[in-house]
Amino acid sequence: MPHKPPSWWFPSGRDDSFFARALHPLGLLYGELVKLRWRAQTPYCSSLPVICIGNFVAGGAGKTPLAIAVANRLKDWGETPYFLSRGYGGRNSGPHFVQPDQDLAADVGDEPLLLARHAPTVIAHDRKAGALFIEQQSATIIVMDDGFQNPSLAKDLSLIAVDSQQGLGNKKIIPAGPLRAPLAFQREKADAIIVLGDHSQNALRRLADAMTGLPVISGRIVPHGDTEWLSGSKIIAFAGIGRPEKFFTTLRELDAEIASAHAFPDHHVYSDDDATRLLTLAAEMELPLVTTEKDWVRMLGRTGPVGALRDQTRTVAIEITLEQASENQLDQLIKNALRAKKAA
Structure with missing residues (x-):
């Protein structure tokens, strides 16, 4: 299931979280189990690199x-x-x-x-x-x-x-x-x-x-491809990726003005309610919707409000x-x- 990492995993300052300390012994045990799994298995060596x-x-x-x-x-x-x-x-x-x-x-x-x-x-x-x-x-x-x-x-x-x-x-x-x-x-x-x-x-x-x-x-x-359309544009942005705020920062760096930003967990499966809320907001504010390619492909094949959300949303591609x-x-x-x- 999609999930958001606990806040103590990536603390902004010194890590002194009670939860991190309390769970540390379980982490050590999990680490040992990972090593045991490796020792117990002989990896298959493919004929291909x-x-x-x-x-x-x-x-x-x-x-x-x-x-x-x-x-x-x-x-x-x-x-x-x-x-x-x-x-x-x-x-x-x-x-x-x-x-x-x-x-x-x-x-x-x-x-x-x-x-x-x-x-x-x-x-x-x-x-x-x-x-x-x-x-x-x-x-x-x-x-x-x-x-x-x-x-x-x-x-x-x-x-x-x-x-x-x-x-x-x-x-x-x-x-x-x-x-x-x-x-x-x-x-x-x-x-x-x-x-x-x-x-x-x-x-x-x-x-x-x-x-x-x-x-x-x-x-x-x-960003990859045409992004000129974002410059000076007021938009509604949404993303269900590992770090949605990174996507929102990228949009701002492209000179887009984000009127409303909506972050979802990584791999989020958009519901009809999610789609209806975003579509309603876009209609009320008369602004375009923008998301990531990863979010957009997650809506492929969907009908109803999610299909409508896909059709009314533009994407920003990325590359290394x-x-x-x-x-x-x-x-x-x-x-x-x-x-x-x-x-x-």
Whole structure:
């Protein structure tokens, strides 16, 4: 189910939350269980190279746009990448070939619908089964969107997306904090950190624990496509993503005036009541509705008020940009992983 992270996971100041302290022993236990799961399982080694785009913490960090950027790079080199996703929030356990113009987010999840607009996409709750399915297709490489902590499928390259503002939160393990496993344990299995956002010295110092001993690549999530229509426009904005306020900030940076902002939990399934409230507000204020591509695809195939909301809402697309030095560094990491796979 969609949810909003507890406030103590990402405190604005010093972490002294009673809940974080009280849940810390459970977090330590959860971390040990994660390590036991890894030790108890022998990962499947695919015949295809596997690049995993993951993160150390629960929640959004830019994994999906980063996965798309990597796949686009691979296509430029003549490769045929296939995305492999769990299909979070979808009922279909797979393996299933995502049809972006036919499938619903309720069946395959919202992120796979975005991925499938850039490269063939397979969802599978069982990552090994998904890899085996992809091996029977025309793919030359598998790009995993998430699944870094899943031990069932061996990875040839693991790139970790880190939001520079959100960082590692209180650096405690679920449920006390956002870490999906002990940090040192995760670092051992990572190959590089992709820091997305602010690259000031203060921001990088906050991420020192995550970056220790790993190559660090700097990138930014920026608007993509035509955004001129937003400049000087008064709008109603809504978003159900990991950090809705980040989307609202992006709109303001594009010189849009947000008359009303509505934040929903990540992967939020819009109800008829949600849609009716937003449509009514837009009609009363005589203002356009704006949301993210991820929210928009979640409304595909819906009828009634939600379908009307989709039809009356415009979107702002995003993409990952890298400076030339960071782009060269990422290219080298990927090429080294592909060469090592072929030599194995």
